[in-house]
Amino acid sequence: MITEASTENVIEVENLVTHYGDTQILNGINFSVKRGEIMVIMGGSGSGKSTLLRYLLGLNTPTSGCIKLLGKDITQMSTNEMHDMRKNMGVAFQGGALFGSMTVGENIQLPLCEHTRLDENTMRIMSRMKLEVVNLAGFEDLMPSQLSGGMIKRAALARAIIMDPKLLFFDEPSAGLDPVVAAELDELILRLRDAMNMTIVVVTHELDSAFKIADRITVLDQGDILMCGTVDEVRNSDNERIHNLLNRKPKTEVVDVDAYLQRLTGHGV
């Protein structure tokens, strides 16, 4: 199944240009993800990786370019079409974004309540099964505020996969977690892909985690794609910026004297 489908692109981004106010954040980005692939988007802070994720999720409208999910351009979609598309997408946000007014179980069942007319029993069993998958069995009656950071991420993951989505997006799975819990989450992501043949996009700045789970890695820097390739290709790249990122060197820029003085004084020379 994997071999037959792996040539098909389920996510395609073409010439994506986006602005925040007057500032251009992404400068015409092209990339694609194949079915069943785990794509890791990496980059330092301010590289535009979180922005890219927001556009992939259809939360913002780009200045130009197109974003195709499962073959359909989401930038041209009507509200109803987008609503249907969302049934195929699961998202685990960085801070979990569980709804504070609901129990963990209600949080996980919410997508089912909104999109399906399943029996209540079925929904409850489904949500408990997902809690088993993420190792949170028995926590469904707790409120999100009673969970630890790692548990919140796992609960968020359970909510993201409740509809068995074809596309799973995960924002910073290991940020703020201790190494053991982070490793467990990585393991979980791999298991999900293998069992459900999900296509998974992970945004992270954690190198270890990226190298462990990725099929391919896209490295973003200041709104451009530096490179996109397999783990080995990225490791062996001779691009200086990627080297800096891998070896955690602070970036050193060549100083343009005039521009620098102008920045400091606020006057042209």
Add this chain to the structure above:
Amino acid sequence: MKYPVSQHGRFSVISLTGEVDLSCSPQAREQILKCLKQGKNLLIDLSQVAYIDSSGVASLVEGFQTARKQKLDFALVGVSKAAMQVLSLARLDTVFTIYDSLDDCE
């Protein structure tokens, strides 16, 4: 979608087919619970299933629990590799009674 029920020894067999997803699983669930209500020992034939999602698995779980309460036998037959992976994700492969083929059931 109506799933056919046949007889195999002391078991009733429900054969699930095609894609058991959000749109079909309610019917599967109904059929399973109806047979159990009639006090039948059940086999669920999954050999013709191309894809089963968690709502389908949830229906199987509910059926299994109901069967155990009523002291009826409940087993899965011909679980494909893909379906087995979905089951094993929630460690359900160790919970269900699973037979390779109908001939293995006494």
Add this chain to the structure above:
Amino acid sequence: MKNIFTQLGKKTVDVIEELGYVFMLFYEAVGWLLLGKFRHQSVRLRHVFHETVQIGVQAVPIAIILCFSVGMMLAIQGLETLERYGAQSQVVTGIALSVTREFSALIIGILVAGRSGSSITARIGTMTESQEIDALQVIGIQPVRYLAAPLLVAMIIVMPSLTIIGDLMGMLGGAIYTSYELNMTVATYMERSFAVIDVYDVMQGLMKSIVFAIIIVLVSISNGFQVSGGAEGVGKATTRSVVLSVSFIVIADMIFTFFLTRI
């Protein structure tokens, strides 16, 4: 000089932008209420009920105390002023009309703006900050439908109801003080009050309270959705929301009164 105009221009654009945003919000909320069923996203009655209890029922005790005090205050001032013309008995008419037409709706409006407007902004602002609004959207739930529409309905039910309670309490406050001062039983006072007011007076208060309800919901929700900058941002938005709601309520009240008393 050029700087001032640039700033002024920017501010104007900002204000117009925000007004546009608020009107879109209203339009969308009403749209979801009317058409939600056809788009398989109907507004849940359970949410409306929950909000009604939160905004309304729990505000009843404080609403009673405030309106009672205002009624009594009006009686004290009214008797003091009218005594100069020897027309103390007119205090009944004065209180009955001013409470039903004006004070009850205004006091309730300010109370609800302070009590619920701030908590709505804080709640939605926190949700915006923690990406819960994004999560709703990603799940396929329109935040306006899910959060704003139930609030709008709840508020439009709650405000007039509280205003009616306020009407009664205001008059009762007046009655208790006046009966003590003028040797009149509370029952007679109330009877005379009810004789003075007619449906139009009460309606005037109720219409105002509905307008106030819409103002509070729109201002508090739009401020909540636009929060940025962490916990501090939520705090700022909350303050802004209350100040704006109360200001708009008082200004709208003035405009309303101007038109209603001249027709």
